[in-house]
Amino acid sequence: MTRITVMQGQARVSAGPRVELTTVLGSCVATCLFDPQAQVGGMNHFLLAEPPASHRKGEVDVHYGVYLMELLINEMLANGGAKPRLRAHLYGGANLRAGMLPIGTANANFARTFLQREGIPLIHADLGGNHARRVDFRPAAGKARCRIVETAQAPEPAPLTRPVTTAGEVELF
Numbered sequence: 001m002t003r004i005t006v007m008q009g010q011a012r013v014s015a016g017p018r019v020e021l022t023t024v025l026g027s028c029v030a031t032c033l034f035d036p037q038a039q040v041g042g043m044n045h046f047l048l049a050e051p052p053a054s055h056r057k058g059e060v061d062v063h064y065g066v067y068l069m070e071l072l073i074n075e076m077l078a079n080g081g082a083k084p085r086l087r088a089h090l091y092g093g094a095n096l097r098a099g100m101l102p103i104g105t106a107n108a109n110f111a112r113t114f115l116q117r118e119g120i121p122l123i124h125a126d127l128g129g130n131h132a133r134r135v136d137f138r139p140a141a142g143k144a145r146c147r148i149v150e151t152a153q154a155p156e157p158a159p160l161t162r163p164v165t166t167a168g169e170v171e172l173f
Helices: 065-078 103-118
Strands: 002-005 010-014 019-025 029-035 040-046 087-092 122-127 132-138 143-149
Touching: 010 019, 010 065, 019 029, 019 040, 029 065, 029 103, 029 132, 040 065, 040 132, 065 103, 087 103, 087 132, 087 143, 103 122
Parallel strands: 002 019, 087 122
Antiparallel strands: 010 040, 019 132, 029 040, 029 087, 132 143
């Protein structure tokens, strides 16, 4: 089995029958998409749902779900998937620290709304709560395993002061 770690700000797609995508989530959300007919799937891992109003138009920041969801769909289509056949799993969205803004809840709500708007059925979700999760996803089969991990093992959210990066092309639907 080849394990590929999906880090914050990444999306990975594979049709390999011996590939497993894996990530650890706190307030972040991972979307796992798969096309059962094409036997291709992928995972993204986003830090926040959408950029603030002060974000400059036209600049891409890979930490936002609004970008990574489109990127994941585009990569699925480029690798033989068909949008009408896509199915989704959602994981993460925890609110790990009491008294903080409910970023995990906002991320989970964004992901659910995005999938609804795009007409992609959500077949499984493990969202919310106050614990971190480890997700292992076999993209070709569309099978996932989600386990609770100690909050201390959850990745710290990346600082929001990272420079904005622009790379690649994303076609918005």
